[in-house]
Amino acid sequence: MTTTVSKDSKATRTRSISTAPPSMKVLAVKILFLAIVDAVAVFAMSMLFFRGDWLVLGIVAVTTLLVNIVYLSPGLLPGKYLTPGLIFLAVFQVFVVVYSLYIAFTNYGDGHNSTKEDAISAIVLQNTQRVEGSPTYLVQLVEGPGGLGLLATSPEGEVLVGTQEEPLQPLDPGAVTLDGDRAVAAEGWTSLQQQDVLQRQQEVAALQVPLSDDLADGFLRTTDARNAFVFQSVFVYDEAAGTMTDTTTDTVYADLGNGQFETEGGEVLGTGWQIVVGPENFLYPFENPRFGGALLGVAVWTFAFAILSVGLSFFLGLFLALTLNDPRMRSRKVYRVLSILPYAFPSFLSALVWLGLLNTEFGFVNEVLFGSANIPWLTDPWLAKFSVLLVNVWLGFPYMFLVCMGALQSIPEELTEAATVDGANGWQVFRGIKFPLLLVSTAPLLISSFAFNFNNFNTTYMLTRGGPRMEGVTENVGHTDLLITLVYKTAFEGGNRDYGLAAALSILIFIVVAAVSAISFRQTRALEDLH
Amino acid sequence: MSFRKWVRELGWRHLIGIAVVIFAAFPLVYVLSASLNPGGTLTGSNALFRNFSLENYVDLFTDPNRPYAAWFANTMVIGLVTSAGTVFLGALAAYAFSRLRFTGRRVGLLSLILVQMFPQLLAVVAIYLLMRGISDIFPVLGLDSQIGIILVYLGGALGVNTYLMYGFFNTIPTSIDEAAKIDGAGHARIFFTIILRLVAPILAVVGLLSFIATTSEFVIASTLLSSNDKLTLAVGLFRLVSDETNSNYPVFAAGAVLAAIPVMALFLWLQKYIVGGLTAGAVK
Numbered sequence: 001m002t003t004t005v006s007k008d009s010k011a012t013r014t015r016s017i018s019t020a021p022p023s024m025k026v027l028a029v030k031i032l033f034l035a036i037v038d039a040v041a042v043f044a045m046s047m048l049f050f051r052g053d054w055l056v057l058g059i060v061a062v063t064t065l066l067v068n069i070v071y072l073s074p075g076l077l078p079g080k081y082l083t084p085g086l087i088f089l090a091v092f093q094v095f096v097v098v099y100s101l102y103i104a105f106t107n108y109g110d111g112h113n114s115t116k117e118d119a120i121s122a123i124v125l126q127n128t129q130r131v132e133g134s135p136t137y138l139v140q141l142v143e144g145p146g147g148l149g150l151l152a153t154s155p156e157g158e159v160l161v162g163t164q165e166e167p168l169q170p171l172d173p174g175a176v177t178l179d180g181d182r183a184v185a186a187e188g189w190t191s192l193q194q195q196d197v198l199q200r201q202q203e204v205a206a207l208q209v210p211l212s213d214d215l216a217d218g219f220l221r222t223t224d225a226r227n228a229f230v231f232q233s234v235f236v237y238d239e240a241a242g243t244m245t246d247t248t249t250d251t252v253y254a255d256l257g258n259g260q261f262e263t264e265g266g267e268v269l270g271t272g273w274q275i276v277v278g279p280e281n282f283l284y285p286f287e288n289p290r291f292g293g294a295l296l297g298v299a300v301w302t303f304a305f306a307i308l309s310v311g312l313s314f315f316l317g318l319f320l321a322l323t324l325n326d327p328r329m330r331s332r333k334v335y336r337v338l339s340i341l342p343y344a345f346p347s348f349l350s351a352l353v354w355l356g357l358l359n360t361e362f363g364f365v366n367e368v369l370f371g372s373a374n375i376p377w378l379t380d381p382w383l384a385k386f387s388v389l390l391v392n393v394w395l396g397f398p399y400m401f402l403v404c405m406g407a408l409q410s411i412p413e414e415l416t417e418a419a420t421v422d423g424a425n426g427w428q429v430f431r432g433i434k435f436p437l438l439l440v441s442t443a444p445l446l447i448s449s450f451a452f453n454f455n456n457f458n459t460t461y462m463l464t465r466g467g468p469r470m471e472g473v474t475e476n477v478g479h480t481d482l483l484i485t486l487v488y489k490t491a492f493e494g495g496n497r498d499y500g501l502a503a504a505l506s507i508l509i510f511i512v513v514a515a516v517s518a519i520s521f522r523q524t525r526a527l528e529d530l531h
Numbered sequence: 532m533s534f535r536k537w538v539r540e541l542g543w544r545h546l547i548g549i550a551v552v553i554f555a556a557f558p559l560v561y562v563l564s565a566s567l568n569p570g571g572t573l574t575g576s577n578a579l580f581r582n583f584s585l586e587n588y589v590d591l592f593t594d595p596n597r598p599y600a601a602w603f604a605n606t607m608v609i610g611l612v613t614s615a616g617t618v619f620l621g622a623l624a625a626y627a628f629s630r631l632r633f634t635g636r637r638v639g640l641l642s643l644i645l646v647q648m649f650p651q652l653l654a655v656v657a658i659y660l661l662m663r664g665i666s667d668i669f670p671v672l673g674l675d676s677q678i679g680i681i682l683v684y685l686g687g688a689l690g691v692n693t694y695l696m697y698g699f700f701n702t703i704p705t706s707i708d709e710a711a712k713i714d715g716a717g718h719a720r721i722f723f724t725i726i727l728r729l730v731a732p733i734l735a736v737v738g739l740l741s742f743i744a745t746t747s748e749f750v751i752a753s754t755l756l757s758s759n760d761k762l763t764l765a766v767g768l769f770r771l772v773s774d775e776t777n778s779n780y781p782v783f784a785a786g787a788v789l790a791a792i793p794v795m796a797l798f799l800w801l802q803k804y805i806v807g808g809l810t811a812g813a814v815k
Binding site: 026077086089092093094096100103316323326328338339343344346347348362364455457461462465484488499513514517 | 648651661688719790
């Protein structure tokens with residue numbers, strides 16, 4: 001009965017406080033923050049409006065509204081404390097996971113970067129050639145707000161101006177400065193001097209100014225920055241049929257639903273567009289046995305690497321803890337501090353330091369320890385695996401040492417004494433009592449350490465970049481690659497970036513890690529129940 | 532104790548201790564020695580401490596092709612802002628979970644852990660494409676921007692950190708809050724002026740862990756940052772040394788020593804707390 005009363009009174013008290021008007025200062029700070037948030041949101045929404053990005057616009061609008069409601073209404077106290085963190089979590093953790101899932105089902109990557117419209121104009125633009133016998137335009141390179149442009153005088157004496165994005169448009173003769181027949185300056189445009197042109201030669205050579213809105217009409221291009229000729233694309237897009245025709249060979253490329261233009265015979269144009277391809281990325285390893293085999297090898301090595309790293313550093317750390325945990329030993333503290341140095345050293349630097357030590361030709365290990373032998377520590381498949389493990393154990397054992405030290409010290413001394421009285425020797429005490437107790441307290445740490453090493457990008461990538469490269473596989477797969485470095489390399493390295501495949505691989509990794517963690521946590525709980 | 536007994540019971544322990552100390556410390560001694568060795572090759576670095584010169588350190592700050600000072604400043608700014616943001620966002624959430632009772636509290640705590648099981652590292656492709664999209668609207672927040680990368684890192688601010696803090700917040704008696712309420716303090720005043728001071732130790736641990744993790748982070752930084760003077764130390768030093776190991780190594784060594792000294796000093800100073808924080812769930 002009494003508890004009910006006190007609960008009630010507490011509730012009233014809380015309510016009376018939350019309804020009390022906030023002070024002016026608090027109110028001012030709150031309004032200032034909300035104003036900033038709203039201003040940014042309105043700006044973003046107007047940009048999204050012009051791009052026609054309705055879905056994102058809607059999400060931003062709803063979120064902004066929610067934030068305003070949370071902070072302007074008197075209640076919703078938990079919301080006031082949780083909203084800032086949750087917004088970051090929602091965008092950069094939850095959304096990107098969902099987005100990864102979406103990308104995994106697309107052909108997103110090099111050659112499939114954008115929409116079909118972009119792909120069409122890219123193909124048309126990239127394959128132009130001079131129209132035989134076309135008239136010569138006298139040109140002056142100019143620069144305007146839209147970038148580099150051409151101020152052109154047509155053979156008929158008409159003055160036009162345009163850029164890569166804006167087709168040629170006639171200029172009012174009054175706004176143009178002429179030098180003989182050639183227009184050399186126009187209002188609103190800065191004329192480029194000869195030395196500027198020389199400096200920006202590549203840009204000038206790449207400049208193509210469309211003659212009109214229809215790209216099929218052709219472009220003006222100049223090689224010497226004084227004369228320009230009409231160029232036309234080799235490719236013509238037929239909007240009605242949806243096909244792309246190569247006018248030099250009369251080959252017709254059609255959209256067969258694969259996100260690219262292709263012929264019946266399987267010839268493909270380089271630039272495609274992004275489409276949803278279904279489970280293709282997930283099936284890719286099965287359809288390409290060589291890549292599949294390499295991927296399996298990488299998966300096996302990833303498990304081996306994670307298990308061996310955790311196991312070896314745990315046993316080294318435990319051994320060291322047992323060795324140094326003798327109260328009669330002098331200078332124990334010195335040993336302790338010196339042997340945890342690798343743990344204090346920034347981890348991204350460690351692998352790079354070892355990279356120098358293990359260099360085949362000049363490294364300390366080969367030159368000094370092995371008397372100028374040329375042992376290929378980082379370029380032989382097995383030695384590279386050994387080196388990566390060595391470095392990772394070097395990095396990991398101090399942590400295990402500290403953890404085991406703590407766990408050992410928390411085991412009550414009476415247990416050891418009782419066992420000794422019963423006639424057990426040191427080894428038996430350790431096997432039968434200390435070790436099982438130690439495992440109970442360290443098992444969760446070993447599991448999270450396994451999960452960490454499963455995705456231990458830095459050590460592997462900085463030491464070997466995943467190499468040496470596997471032979472017989474077209475994709476860039478190496479002998480020391482972990483699944484995570486393979487994802488990174490697939491997405492961001494080399495000539496052919498494949499975001500779709502990389503996202504599919506990362507989802508597969510997630511499933512594996514989640515399953516392993518779930519199973520092993522259940523096992524540990526079983527272990528705890530035993531004791 | 533006779534000498535024989537000493538060898539049998541303690542001597543071997545010292546031998547092992549010395550061996551492990553050599554294994555642990557040698558690479559660090561080596562990098563220090565290489566950084567002080569003029570001449571600029573790996574080969575020359577093999578003779579430990581034969582020469583002494585600060586040439587490599589001077590080199591580090593004078594070559595415009597490797598703006599080390601900028602990398603260092605970027606790393607510090609990104610690391611400090613991220614860890615401060617992480618502590619603040621985490622503390623806000625931990626306070627809500629620890630002190631307020633609302634529907635979805637248990638579910639919320641649990642889903643924080645579940646969401647965290649998909650590490651940002653795995654979503655790096657999606658993060659890159661998202662930031663590329665943001666670049667079109669807000670170039671300041673998109674690719675190749677310090678603010679952008681800090682925002683991405685703050686995405687991981689909740690999760691494990693909130694859990695660590697939540698546990699600690701629960702150890703502060705609620706009677707303190709109640710007393711303050713009776714004195715007329717609002718929730719914001721209680722949070723900022725009372726609770727945050729009482730939980731300072733865990734804030735320090737979370738801040739430090741987040742700082743170390745952020746400054747060592749390579750994958751996201753290397754995909755989002757591209758201009759040479761916007762890189763972090765992890766990306767910059769990797770690019771410096773991974774291409775031509777032999778010629779740049781001593782300069783890299785100097786850079787490594789300078790980058791490591793503050794972190795190591797801080798670490799050794801605070802090791803007691805860090806070890807405690809680690810055993811509570813986080814792993815390096």
